Amino acid sequence: MxxxxxxxxxxxxxxxxxxxxxxxxxxxxxxxxxxxxxxxxxxxxxxxxxxxxxxxxxxxxxxxxxxxxxxxxxxxxxxxxxxxxxxxxxxxxxxxxxxxxxxxxxxxxxxxxxxxxxxxxxxxxxxxxxRFPILDGNVKRVLTRYHGIHGHPGESAVEKSLWQRADTHTPTMRVADYTQAIMDLGATVCTRTKPRCGTCPLADSCIALRDGLVTLLPSPKPAKTTPTRETVMLVLRDARGRVLLERRGPQGVWPGLWSLPEAADVDAAWRSARQCARIDDAQALPPFTHVFSHYKLRIEPLLFDGATPTRSIADNAAPTPESRWCDTSELVALGLPAPVRKLLQNLEGHLA
DNA sequence: AAATCGGGGAT
DNA sequence: ATCCCAGATTT
The missing domain is CATH 1.10.340.30 (Hypothetical protein; domain 2)
Structure with a gap:
């Protein structure tokens, strides 16, 4: 029955x-x-x-x-x-x-x-x-495996299905023992790691065991869609083809690496650029997205070509942040973040 | 460092 | 109804 x-x-x-x-x-x-x-x-x-x-x-x-x-x-x-x-x-x-x-x-x-x-x-x-079903973490694990239910138990469709199964299985007799039993099974046999399927009373009809999915279920939480941040990267290039780089601070991403100056938006980019050089105009380059483990960074490169370095910068006298005008030949020796390196390489190939 | 846990609270 | 967070432990 x-x-x-x-x-x-x-x-x-x-x-x-x-x-x-x-x-x-x-x-x-x-x-x-x-x-x-x-x-x-x-x-x-x-x-x-x-x-x-x-x-x-x-x-x-x-x-x-x-x-x-x-x-x-x-x-x-x-x-x-x-x-x-x-x-x-x-x-x-x-x-x-x-x-x-x-x-x-x-x-x-x-x-x-x-x-x-x-x-x-x-x-x-x-x-x-x-006769009321329960659905705690142990029960969720037992049921996802027994029925071979894919998808994270936190998803509403999966949870709904689990409640449905939990209800169907709950007997009318010995409900108290049954409730304790399914929790005990999850706690001592159908454990998250190293389940003891050899001693499981449900092994005969367990879908996950039959299909070799025991270690794959319950499905892990899907990697949460990473937030996307945006930044404008300033490519300030002087007449000799040198590019202005800044050393990043010790905090945050790419600590200590040399990178392009950044700004929150195009206006800020202009303000910032004018502090380092005399500028004629700017050209928006194709934006691209760099993926980190915890967020995506949408980079909008803004090319200021034919910039004339301001004296203080040219003399390397700028206090903070540490910055320098670099020849393309120098770039290889510097620790550049991958997307910045890519961006500069594309620039060379495209416009050289 | 990330996943986990069942319920509350906001939307 | 649906999503997101709590708050400390476990992996």
Whole structure:
């Protein structure tokens, strides 16, 4: 009937975790607290925090009545204190709205701060045996592999598909165990690296295993479209064909390399150019884009030909930035950024 | 250095 | 509804 759930439950009976502190007793408050802690921290670490927390604040009402400082102190070391504040606030709301209990109604539950679809489902399933799916990181990994789902789980279409699968697999019987089982499988067998497919109860029908995709799924987050910055590069060339270069500062890209002077836009380029040389006119050269790992740089070269170097520059007396007029023959010896070298080479070939 | 995690908040 | 960020840990 539900081969996925049955295989998982059989595995869980033998290999799952049955001794986690929030399983004994398994009430809504303890499940909620554990799920919230587990959103950010691994089981091994959470256990100690959980035990201290419930010893100090064993019930939702006591949590609601506790001073925030105490809640934060109990949370101290777990990080992400916003979640502790949500927890505290939600407890107070439960006292106000729900008679001091976490609601058994899904919509009322997810209306509380810090409880979303997955945590809400986990509470209802684990504490009350209600048939609600969960979709935490472990489950996402199991399902993307089992069904061979490509695409980053963060993409809405993929996530939608995952919720759909999660729902279909969730059984009506033993929902609490099932929920724990699929999380345990993800945590101990279907791990992100070095999954132990040899011991997996779902190996028979796992698409990723069948197709050799286990290491490829879940798909990594697509490289975010890199921002594009724009710059105008000034090619100041004097009558002898020398080009003005500047040494870049120690910060930013191309630290310490010799490069063309830059400006934010054409106007600024003109202002800057006139400080270095007497200029007649400018010619826009074809723009091109240089790709860095973290952004794209669209370069608009602006050629000032027949520039007459200003005396101070010609004498190398300019204070900052360090700059010099270079012969094309000197360029090879200088450490030029690749796109600048390319630009100057094209210039030579094109206009020489 | 980059990915991760589930939920909140902005748009 | 859809995108983007949080905030600390892990890889």
């Amino acid at each position: 539900k081969p996925f759930a049955n295989a998982l439950l059989a595995w869980f009976d033998e290999h799952g975790r049955h001794d986690l502190p929030w399983q004994h007793p398994r009430d809504a408050y303890r499940v909620w607290l554990s799920e919230t802690m587990l959103q950010q921290t691994q089981v091994a670490t959470v256990v100690g925090y959980f035990e201290r927390f419930v010893e100090a604040l064993p019930t939702l009402r006591e949590l609601a009545a506790a001073p925030e400082d105490q809640v934060l102190a109990l949370w101290s070391g777990l990080g992400y204190y916003r979640r502790a504040r949500f927890l505290h606030r939600a407890a107070q709301l439960c006292v106000e709205r729900h008679d001091g209990q976490l609601p058994r109604d899904f919509d009322a539950l997810v209306a509380l701060p810090g409880i979303g679809r997955s945590t809400g489902g986990a509470i209802l399933a684990q504490a009350h045996g209600l």
